[in-house]
Amino acid sequence: xxxxxxxxxxxxxxxxxxxxxxxxxxxxxxxxxxxxxxxxxxxxxxxxxxxxxxxxxxxxxxxxxxxxxxxxxxxxxxxxxxxxxxxxxxxxxxxxxxxxxxxxxxxxxxxxxxxxxxxxxxxxxxxxxxxxxxxxxxxxxxxxxxxxxxxxxxxxxxxxxxxxxxxxxxxxxxxxxxxxxxxxxxxxxxxxxxxxxxxxxxxxxxxxxxxxxxxxxxxxxxxxxxxxxxxxxxxxxxxxxxxxxxxxxxxxxxxxxxxxxxxxxxxxxxxxxxxxxxxxxxxxxxxxxxxxxxxxxxxxxxxxxxxxxxxxxxxxxxxxxxxxxxxxxxxxxxxxxxxxxxxxxxxxxxxxxxxxxxxxxxxxxxxxxxxxxxxxxxxxxxxxxxxxxxxxxxxxxxxxxxxxxxxxxxxxxxxxxxxxxxxxxxxxxxxxxxxxxxxxxxxxxxxxxxxxxxxxxxxxxxxxxxxxxxxxxxx
Amino acid sequence: xxxxxxxxxxxxxxxxxxxxxxxxxxxxxxxxxxxxxxxxxxxxxxxxxxxxxxxxxxxxxxxxxxxxxxxxxxxxxxxxxxxxxxxxxxxxxxxxxxxxxxxxxxxxxxxxxxxxxxxxxxxxxxxxxxxxxxxxxxxxxxxxxxxxxxxxxxxxxxxxxxxxxxxxxxxxxxxxxxxxxxxxxxxxxxxxxxxxxxxxxxxxxxxxxxxxxxxxxxxxxxxxxxxxxxxxxxxxxxxxxxxxxxxxxxxxxxxxxxxxxxxxxxxxxxxxxxxxxxxxxxxxxxxxxxxxxxxxxxxxxxxxxxxxxxxxxxxxxxxxxxxxxxxxxxxxxxxxxxxxxxxxxxxxxxxxxxxxxxxxxxxxxxxxxxxxxxxxxxxxxxxxxxxxxxxxxxxxxxxxxxxxxxxxxxxxxxxxxxxxxxxxxxxxxxxxxxxxxxxxxxxxxxxxxxxxxxxxxxxxxxxxxxxxxxxxxxx
Numbered sequence: 046x047x048x049x050x051x052x053x054x055x056x057x058x059x060x061x062x063x064x065x066x067x068x069x070x071x072x073x074x075x076x077x078x079x080x081x082x083x084x085x086x087x088x089x090x091x092x093x094x095x096x097x098x099x100x101x102x103x104x105x106x107x108x109x110x111x112x113x114x115x116x117x118x119x120x121x122x123x124x125x126x127x128x129x130x131x132x133x134x135x136x137x138x139x140x141x142x143x144x145x146x147x148x149x150x151x152x153x154x155x156x157x158x159x160x161x162x163x164x165x166x167x168x169x170x171x172x173x174x175x176x177x178x179x180x181x182x183x184x185x186x187x188x189x190x191x192x193x194x195x196x197x198x199x200x201x202x203x204x205x206x207x208x209x210x211x212x213x214x215x216x217x218x219x220x221x222x223x224x225x226x227x228x229x230x231x232x233x234x235x236x237x238x239x240x241x242x243x244x245x246x247x248x249x250x251x252x253x254x255x256x257x258x259x260x261x262x263x264x265x266x267x268x269x270x271x272x273x274x275x276x277x278x279x280x281x282x283x284x285x286x287x288x289x290x291x292x293x294x295x296x297x298x299x300x301x302x303x304x305x306x307x308x309x310x311x312x313x314x315x316x317x318x319x320x321x322x323x324x325x326x327x328x329x330x331x332x333x334x335x336x337x338x339x340x341x342x343x344x345x346x347x348x349x350x351x352x353x354x355x356x357x358x359x360x361x362x363x364x365x366x367x368x369x370x371x372x373x374x375x376x377x378x379x380x381x382x383x384x385x386x387x388x389x390x391x392x393x394x395x396x397x398x399x400x401x402x403x404x405x406x407x408x409x410x411x412x413x414x415x416x417x418x419x420x421x422x423x424x425x426x427x428x429x430x431x432x433x434x435x436x437x438x439x440x441x442x443x444x445x446x447x448x449x450x451x452x453x454x455x456x457x458x459x460x461x462x463x464x465x466x467x468x469x470x471x472x473x474x475x476x477x478x479x480x481x482x483x484x485x486x487x488x489x490x491x492x493x494x495x496x497x498x499x500x501x502x503x504x505x506x507x508x509x510x511x512x513x514x515x516x517x518x519x520x
Numbered sequence: 521x522x523x524x525x526x527x528x529x530x531x532x533x534x535x536x537x538x539x540x541x542x543x544x545x546x547x548x549x550x551x552x553x554x555x556x557x558x559x560x561x562x563x564x565x566x567x568x569x570x571x572x573x574x575x576x577x578x579x580x581x582x583x584x585x586x587x588x589x590x591x592x593x594x595x596x597x598x599x600x601x602x603x604x605x606x607x608x609x610x611x612x613x614x615x616x617x618x619x620x621x622x623x624x625x626x627x628x629x630x631x632x633x634x635x636x637x638x639x640x641x642x643x644x645x646x647x648x649x650x651x652x653x654x655x656x657x658x659x660x661x662x663x664x665x666x667x668x669x670x671x672x673x674x675x676x677x678x679x680x681x682x683x684x685x686x687x688x689x690x691x692x693x694x695x696x697x698x699x700x701x702x703x704x705x706x707x708x709x710x711x712x713x714x715x716x717x718x719x720x721x722x723x724x725x726x727x728x729x730x731x732x733x734x735x736x737x738x739x740x741x742x743x744x745x746x747x748x749x750x751x752x753x754x755x756x757x758x759x760x761x762x763x764x765x766x767x768x769x770x771x772x773x774x775x776x777x778x779x780x781x782x783x784x785x786x787x788x789x790x791x792x793x794x795x796x797x798x799x800x801x802x803x804x805x806x807x808x809x810x811x812x813x814x815x816x817x818x819x820x821x822x823x824x825x826x827x828x829x830x831x832x833x834x835x836x837x838x839x840x841x842x843x844x845x846x847x848x849x850x851x852x853x854x855x856x857x858x859x860x861x862x863x864x865x866x867x868x869x870x871x872x873x874x875x876x877x878x879x880x881x882x883x884x885x886x887x888x889x890x891x892x893x894x895x896x897x898x899x900x901x902x903x904x905x906x907x908x909x910x911x912x913x914x915x916x917x918x919x920x921x922x923x924x925x926x927x928x929x930x931x932x933x934x935x936x937x938x939x940x941x942x943x944x945x946x947x948x949x950x951x952x953x954x955x956x957x958x959x960x961x962x963x964x965x966x967x968x969x970x971x972x973x974x975x976x977x978x979x980x981x982x983x984x985x986x987x988x989x990x991x992x993x994x995x
Contacts, residue, residue: 250888251915275915298887298915305890336907337878338920378881378920379913395908395920397879402872403812406853412773413725415780426993432811433870433986438854440726440750440773445813445853445870445986511908511920518901 049240049311056316057200060207062107070110073158074100078114081138081165085116088134093117093170097183099226102190104202106210112163117170117184120177127151127167127178135165147351151178173282185282186227193234204239204316205229211316212303212515214296219356220384222293224300231257231278231288243304249297251275260284303515310519318514324506326496330489336509338378339399341453342491343392343461344484345475352386358472359384363392365470369460370394373450374401379511383504390475391494391501393508399453399487404432409442418442458485524715524786531791532675535682537582545585548633549575553589556613556640560591563609568592568645572658574701577665579677581685587638592645592659595652602626602642602653610640622826626653648757660757661702668709679714679791680704686791687778687990689771694831695859697768699775706732706753706763718779724772726750735759778990785994793989795978801971804981805964811984813853814874816928817966818867818936819959820950827861833947834859838867840945844935845869848925849876854986858979865950866969866976868983874928874962879907884917893917929960936960 062070074096081094098113099105116131128151135154136144142156142163153166168180176182194202206229209215217225224232235257236242254265254272258281261268268277272287276297280286289297307315324332333340343366347355359382367380376397384390409425410417421442425435430447437443450456460469461483465476486494495502537545549571556569573588574580591606603626610629611619617631617638628641643655651657669677681704684690692700699707710732711717729740729747733756736743743752747762751772755761782790799807808815818841822830834857842855851872859865884900885892896917900910905922912918925931935944936958940951961969970977 294915295912298912302887302893302912302917338907339877376877376881378879379908379911379918397881398877402814402851404853404872406851406872412777418777422991423994426987426991432813433854433984435991436854436986436988437770437773437777440769442777443854509908511911512901513911516897516901516910519898 046310047312049308052311052313053204053239055313056204056207060106060203060316061200062105062110066107066110069159070100070105070112070161073161073163074112074114077112077139077158077163077165081114081116081135084134084138088130090130090134091119092167095184097166097187098164101187102194102202102230103199104190104194104206104226104230106203106207110161112161113183114163114165115180115183116165116167118167120169120171120175122169124151131167139163139165151180174285176283182280182282182286186280189281190227190230190234194230198233198238201239201242202230202233205233205242207316208239208243208303208307209300211314211318212299212513214300214303217291219291219353219360220386221296222291223296224292225288228278228288228292231255231281235278240308243308246301246304247308249276249301251294253277255279255289257281258284299513303513306515312515314517315515320503323502326492326502329495329502329506330492333488333492333509339396339453340488340491340509341394341396341399341457342486342494343394343457344486344494345390345392345478346388346482347384347390347475347478348388350474352384354474355384355386355390356382358475359390359392361472362466362470362475363394365466365472366392366394366457369469370396370453370456373453373456374405374448375399375453379508381508383501385498385500389498389501391498393491393505394453395508396453401448401451403448403451404445405448407444407446409435409444411441412437413440454485454487461485521785522787524783527786527788528679528714530788531679531682535581535678535791536675537580537585541582541585544634545575545580545587545636548636548638549587549589552587552614552633552638552640556589556591556610559609559613563605565605565609566594567642570659572641572662573639576662577669577677577705578674579665579669579681579701579705581678581682585636587636588658589638589640590655590658591640591642593642595644595646595650597644599626606642614638614640626655651758657755657757657761661755664756665702665705665709669705673708673713676714676717677705677708680708680717682791683714683718683778683782684775686789686793687774687988689775689778692766694766694828694835695861696771697766698771699767700763703753703763703767706730706756710753715783718783721776721779722783724751724776726769728752730754730764732756733759774988778988781990787990789992790990798977799981801967801977804970804977805967808963808967808984814871814928815963815966816869816871816874816932817961817969818932819961819969820865820867820953821863821957822859822865822950822953823863825949827859829949830859830861830865831857833950834865834867836947837941837945837950840941840947841867841869841932844944845871845928845931848928848931849880849923850874850928854983856983858976860973860975864973864976866973868966868980869928870983871928876923876926878923878926879920880923882919882921884910884919886916887912888915929962932960 078094085092095115097115100112132152132154139156142158145155147153147155153164156163166180169177171177171181173185209224214223216223232242235255236245252269254268254277256279260279274287275294276289276292277287278289280288363380363382367377370377378395380394382392409421422435425431425444433445435442435444460466461479465471465479467476553569560567570590572590575587607627607629614631617633620630622628622630628639631638641655644652646652646656648660684699689698691698707717710730711720727744729743729752731754735754749762750769751764751767752762753764755763838855838857842852845852853870855869857867884896887893897910900906900919908920910917910919935941936954940946940954942951
């Protein structure tokens with residue numbers, strides 16, 4: 046077994062940007078910032094152009110640079126300005142680059158240069174606590190982190206980020222529901238290193254509270270009551286914000302489990318899970334058949350939806366559909382969602398079986414509920430789907446009746462055909478798309494999707510495997 | 521719809537013994553009592569020969585006479601005498617009749633004459649409360665009932681008995697778990713009539729207390745606490761005895777439900793359910809196939825077991841087997857038992873399906889339980905039956921594994937082959953028989969049993985129908 050320190054050293058060598066890469070990326074950033082400053086001056090707009098994010102904090106990973114350039118405006122600049130003229134200015138300053146407009150709380154501009162993503166984001170220059178927009182905190186975050194990191198700790202942040210990426214828990218976006226870069230920095234600062242952060246996490250409990258700046262010293266229970274989350278990391282620059290609010294319970298637990306495993310049996314596999322041997326589609330189909338479960342996919346076209354909205358709708362809908370299937374007697378083993386975030390969304394369900402026996406036991410009212418009993422008996426006795434009974438067991442009436450929906454795919458098709466499934470809890474924006482088009486696929490049909498959707502096959506394979514790549518048999 | 525009074529009049533005409541039948545049965549009783557008295561005198565044994573039971577109380581049903589003859593001994597007669605010499609005396613007094621020895625708390629003699637069952641039962645002449653054996657109360661019961669019944673009420677008792685017989689809730693034996701003849705008499709006396717008793721029952725609740733003699737007046741909650749049963753009818757001749765202790769919850773509820781229905785829509789069907797059209801075995805098989813459920817039978821040879829013991833063991837075992845199947849993922853719709861009370865016992869189960877999908881979700885420990893998790897992961901990762909995972913959902917580890925027992929019949933055969941199923945909760949006396957021989961049958965094989973077991977077919981048909989005969993669609 047490799048020593049933990051050796052693993053970290055090896056990883057660091059791979060993820061720390063070289064001087065050359067550093068110069069290239071920082072040069073690109075400087076070029077755009079200069080250009081932005083020039084355009085702002087030309088247009089007579091007063092705004093402070095600043096480098097933020099992991100590049101400013103020197104905690105970015107080699108090959109994965111994101112250039113975050115913020116333009117900080119005085120609080121008297123109207124919001125409409127940010128939505129309109131600001132974007133024009135940013136576009137002019139980056140003329141010649143590919144542009145994408147993104148919407149968070151307010152719009153920002155994303156462009157690509159040499160495969161490097163550049164975000165140009167507006168914010169207000171306000172004092173802490175007087176936030177006018179969500180991005181106003183960022184300069185303070187940068188400041189806090191920079192003043193608490195030395196060279197060694199920057200490497201430790203990189204290790205933690207790469208570790209979380211490797212286990213699939215990095216990123217505050219809804220798709221991931223994991224740990225943001227800023228949260229990685231806070232954890233590294235709080236625990237004093239990467240290994241120390243893992244040791245800390247391995248002791249976490251539901252309701253763990255980390256309060257670096259001591260905002261709630263002596264009032265920890267109050268903080269827990271205020272945030273009501275399984276993991277609370279109080280933002281040092283904003284006592285009212287949980288920097289870990291994005292972390293879903295399963296991702297918190299995944300991190301804890303992986304941390305424990307890494308501390309006991311360190312290895313590169315946590316950081317570089319590596320792609321599995323790709324399978325042919327027909328081999329894949331055969332595997333699915335041998336497996337013996339039923340895979341069902343709901344395919345929806347979601348072009349134009351912002352990713353965080355898309356994933357929010359997808360997860361909400363998945364929960365509703367899982368509930369529907371369960372209520373109808375299907376045993377759902379697992380459920381997940383995949384999307385290219387451009388056009389296609391696949392809700393994926395694995396069931397013990399997609400068909401159920403034709404008869405089901407209907408639990409009627411207790412015999413004491415006289416009026417319910419009357420209605421129940423009248424209904425059952427005239428129901429052509431009655432198979433046996435009604436009969437009494439214990440103090441209750443029961444009946445055996447024909448199962449309404451013995452096939453999961455038919456159940457789903459029918460419920461989704463009715464106004465996009467709104468009645469069964471499909472999230473509204475998704476229901477709208479479903480009204481336009483959807484398909485329910487089963488087994489080999491799902492595997493066929495791999496041919497037309499790049500990236501879906503690897504996802505499906507990982508889903509079917511289930512086991513995290515870092516979890517391997519001992520010895 | 522017939523009027524309730526007309527129905528009762530019609531039924532009474534059919535169930536009240538004619539003068540001729542009365543003379544015949546009472547003549548037979550007198551003859552045996554005389555003979556008993558003669559033998560007792562010959563042998564120099566001091567014992568009072570008395571007629572007890574429904575014949576003495578004149579509450580018996582035409583065609584169903586049971587002659588209960590008691591011999592009441594002084595308390596100083598030793599118990600051994602009852603077990604040995606008493607039976608010899610009874611046998612001598614009924615020489616020429618077919619004899620069966622029965623065992624309740626102590627042995628008694630049963631014989632048959634002209635198809636009429638005659639029970640010769642010993643008891644002690646003791647004062648109330650000083651009971652030496654369970655049958656000592658009987659003469660007091662007879663006395664209490666006779667002193668509270670007039671001619672009209674005797675007919676009302678007959679109606680109530682026949683009603684309970686018709687709905688399958690008559691009899692204190694474990695097979696039925698219903699209402700004894702004495703309990704019918706008490707209810708008729710308490711409510712003042714048959715219709716009144718049904719009206720009373722239709723208002724019963726769990727924990728209903730009926731205390732005719734007022735033993736617990738003002739202390740009703742104390743009585744409920746003492747008896748702890750869903751139905752308490754305090755025995756007027758013994759405040760420590762619940763005359764309804766034998767009534768199981770489902771039979772109590774069946775009576776309540778039938779009583780309500782009869783009061784709303786009276787009819788002969790409650791008293792005379794009548795046999796359904798008998799079906800051919802092959803027609804029966806086809807019906808079962810169309811039905812779509814799975815019928816499983818466990819066939820055991822139980823020769824020589826006393827019925828109450830047999831049924832106690834059967835019901836206990838049925839609960840255990842139902843639990844086993846449920847734990848393994850099978851959905852049990854219904855379960856019941858049949859026996860000829862001579863040789864064969866059939867435990868009968870109806871399942872949604874007797875085979876289950878090959879993969880099952882295994883719920884592992886929450887990630888917080890560090891040592892459990894270690895063991896779980898080690899076990900799963902080295903398990904050749906692992907299909908997918910382990911993976912985390914919420915704060916728990918899960919794994920998909922090959923189902924150990926996808927076939928119910930195989931599961932049952934295997935578990936019963938292991939020391940008669942003691943480990944899964946088969947009752948010990950039955951486990952002993954199962955160790956000697958058993959078979960697990962499925963679907964058409966169960967129908968085949970109808971050919972060799974008289975009475976089983978009608979039982980199976982009624983079981984499959986499920987619906988009580990008195991429960992018919994309105995109009």
